[in-house]
Amino acid sequence: MPEATADRTVRIRLVDRTGRQVTDAEVTWDRLIRMRAEEHLPGHTARLAAVSGAGSATRP
Secondary structure (H helix, E strand, O other): OOHHHHOOEEEEEEEOOOOOEEEEEEEEHHHHHHHHHHHHHHHHHHHHHHHHOOOOOOOO
């Protein structure tokens, strides 16, 4: 990503599963991409693994 784009500020508004707003902030594109890659997506991965039973001791 070009540095000029990475440093551009954007507004984010995030909500939880119930629709309640948890964040209303301005961050740089660079920070937004890092947040999604390092925090948001791993959370979905962990949730999907838990729901699917991945890593269960009883699975072959």
